[in-house]
Amino acid sequence: MRRLYLMRHGETLYLGRGSPDGVDLTPEGLRQITVAAELFDAVRLDLVVASPMRRAMDTAGVIAARQRLTVEPVADLREISPEGLDGMEVAEIFSQVLRFFSSPEVTWDTPFVGGETFRQLVVRVMGFVEALLGRAGWTNALAVAHGGANMALLAGVLGLGEGEIPKLEQDLGCINAIDFGESDRALVRLINHSPHDPLKSTLREPSFARLRNLLEARGRELAGMRWRTGEGNPELY
Secondary structure, eight states: OEEEEEEEOOOBOSSOTTOTTSSOBOHHHHHHHHHHHHHHTTSOOSEEEEOSSHHHHHHHHHHHHHTTOOEEEOGGGSOOOOOOOTTOBHHHHHHHHHHHHHOTTOOTTSOSTTSOOHHHHHHHHHHHHHHHHTOOSOSEEEEEEOHHHHHHHHHHHHTOOTTOGGGOOOOTTOEEEEEEOGGGOEEEEEEEEOTTSTTOTTOOSOHHHHHHHHHHHHHHHTTTOBOOTTSOOOOOO
């Protein structure tokens, strides 16, 4: 039996104030991941992979360092991808991100800010799972990704259909556990566990509501700024 631990990155500033060196974890994000890393001390990890986006690599790095492992970036774990951003106002991009994650009119075939659809995201992350299961030499693996990517992976493993994804939550810093047994059949053992708040006593609103507040604030900060490809733009979500 092999086990994949799937995490969402810790809280980040999305290039907000106090994050001058790119996308970084907030003090709260570091606390979330430190608590999770302590929990992983009881598990011998053989492999740590992450989305190449900074907040995911930073999250994975905290846990990997305690087990003297390096983090392997995996492009298929990145968050759902937009397209055609060059020249757009950053505030408008943030607005479109919010609409995508919160509007009831969005379907699995709605492009994310002109780019990837959720259906395409499911195919991509399930490709990661297939590739992982094809690798030898591991029993316990950790993958750190993002809210949308994690929900797509869980949807693929659980066989969920359109309209069922909003019933899942992926809080910042959460852990999921998926076992793969005979014929690589999946068994989901754990979903959205928050080591820093096991009973979710401080988590009462959906994560997209918190994202909305953050992106609205970032949109105000960046009013008038336009996206320029390759010029250190903020990661969006």
